[in-house]
Amino acid sequence: MPAAAPDTTAPDTLDLREEAEDVLRRLVGDPDARLREDQWTAIEALVAGRRRALVVQRTGWGKSAVYFVATALLRARGAGPTVIVSPLLALMRNQIAAAERAGVRAVTVNSTNGEEWGRVFEDVRAGAVDVLLVSPERLNNPGFRDEVLPPLAATTGLLVVDEAHCVSDWGHDFRPDYRRIRTLLADLPEGIPVLATTATANARVTADVAEQLSVSGTRTLEDVLVLRGSLDRESLRLAVLRLPGHAHRLAWLVQHLPQLPGSGIVYVLTVAAAADVANHLRAHGLEAVAYTGQTDPAERLRAEDDLVNDRVKVLVATSALGMGFDKPDLGFVVHLGAPSSPIAYYQQVGRAGRGIADARVVLLPGAEDRDVWRHFASLGFPGEQDVRRALAALAEAGRPLSTQALEAQVDLRRNRLEMMLKVLDVDGAVRRVRGGWEATGREWAYDAERYARVSETRAVEQQAMLDYEATGGCRLEFLRRALDDAEAAPCGRCDNCGGFDVPRDLDEDAVRAAGEDLTRPGVPLEPKKLWPSGMAALGVPLSGKIAAEERPEVGRAVARTTDLGWGGAVRELFAAAAPDQETPVPLRRAAAAVLDDWARELGLDGVVAMSSASRPHLVAHLAEGLARYTGLPLLATFELHPGAGPTRSDVNSAHRLAQVTGRFRLPPGAPVEGRAVLLVDDRTRTGWTLAVAARELRLAGAARVHPFVLADGE
Missing domain, CATH: 3.40.50.2020 (Rossmann fold)
Structure with missing residues (x-):
């Protein structure tokens, strides 16, 4: 049965809220700060009710404040450290800095600081750490999974799953490593609160994530508190501008990026485009840096810092710059080519205007967009024959096989092979160990129907993105409805609502220069x-x-x-x-x-x-x-x-x-x-x-x- 609603007028409740808001004021550095009602509802459920909660709120709403305030309150009551599963190093760095402002000591273990892990785990065991941030990939590192995770799960005071839509294969950014969180949830002692947060989950993804939060003990869906808020972003002014060709789009960037407020992001669909567009912008006097998943980690850190501190006008980025990048005064987001779904698009444009009143968002779609979507869609979950061949190879080996060794027996490219192995690991058919992967011998069924439904969902999302480009209605309302926001209404600020007259003029010399560059x-x-x-x-x-x-x-x-x-x-x-x-x-x-x-x-x-x-x-x-x-x-x-x-x-x-x-x-x-x-x-x-x-x-x-x-x- 659902937990009874707390009495928010009781003295203990009032004292707890005042304590929570005192932490909030230290966190944000504002003596007048007060919690939003849904923030307080979530904090009270975690601290007083020791419940599991899913918070679906727009970017910039203050989801991180919920878990840092809850951590401070739980630690004051003798609870163990909070564990935050967080997807990106940029997010970790920002969150550690925020935690320190609230007097919460936060540390991280990730692929870049392996030499610090021993000291970090000692500090955790000694009670000197309030928050441990880990990447989802750590959860399936054999040493971390077998030696660190069990005692951590037994002593944690709060588990936080950030960007929780990644848990769901219906989500726009499904990551197999996130499915390992199900095991972590199942291993938690009864009564340990859990918080999952995301800004980009429609009704289907919300239900899927809530169901996965309820995997432990006798918990049911009714025990998971789901808080969905309005996804309106009052600062965003959205527009779509169709231009005749590639040269015109590059010329538009050269001519009009300098007029856009502050600094921002130009999103592109491919690694090659990121480098080419950044080079073109630099050649025409704009401070531009390329940012992709193939960029050296140190260079990515430097690029993020340059953008945060306005040393560059623009990062030209693939989707590698997404979740977790936090620049409250980011003035614009321009897309040179459309993402394959309105949900992914909303997640990326949500980087802009978090702490300012006016941010500009422009989509410049291209004729090649659908070709790129088809290419990435072709990299979905492998067919059953490929999966069975991998399982047979591992079973016959009788010992762990590295991904490289398995490549010789399964004709899948490495990224697809690794993704498949991670899914099989979560499903219990294989296990990652030191030295590679081994078969568990457990029965495994190929869920062709589910994979087909996911593929069909992706096709529907692609059509929805084309519909967004073509709509004569409110842009933001369209995106909010794609995310099943019940409060969606015309924004009055986009190009179709008359609130953003996106510049359309193009200098002929700029078009000619772009054409020469492209040709x-x-x-x-x-x-x-x-x-x-x-x-x-x-x-x-x-x-x-x-x-x-x-x-x-x-x-x-x-x-x-x-x-x-x-x-x-x-x-x-x-x-x-x-x-x-x-x-x-x-x-x-x-x-x-x-x-x-x-x-x-x-x-x-x-x-x-x-x-x-x-x-x-x-x-x-x-x-x-x-x-x-x-x-x-x-x-x-x-x-x-x-x-x-x-x-x-x-x-x-x-x-x-x-x-x-x-x-x-x-x-x-x-x-x-x-x-x-x-x-x-x-x-x-x-x-x-x-x-x-x-x-x-x-x-x-x-x-x-x-x-x-x-x-x-x-």
């Missing part, structure tokens, strides 16, 4: 330097470093398939339904421009062409055309092994290398000895075909090999 083809192709692990198990006698005398030089592609400029042309050329054809005229000119810029000083002696089972005409036409353009002889064409058909590129490095090894043969007597060779193919997706072909050429005596392709990427 400048050519991106480097770095050579492979290590053979994948476990190749002997696939019958390929290659291991360790690739010898320098067997490697190609840094090559060139006309464009990446994710590029804003030439990316569209190569995506169209390699679309699934596109025919095998001659190199299109625009790409011929682009290829010639790359050679003029790159190959002039290489001292090339000839051209060698690859062969293709899927696009033989395209490859032959490209190689012959480049030979004519450069005046170099076509020295040879690699021959395909008889019966070779198209290969799969959506596999890991080990299996891709196994596919292409022995697939091609350099004709006997090919005149390559002592020569510098231009190695031509239509595209590269993993780099292993070029690595194998270059090795064959070097072993045949070629002095240097310079790869050249039209496209880099899927």
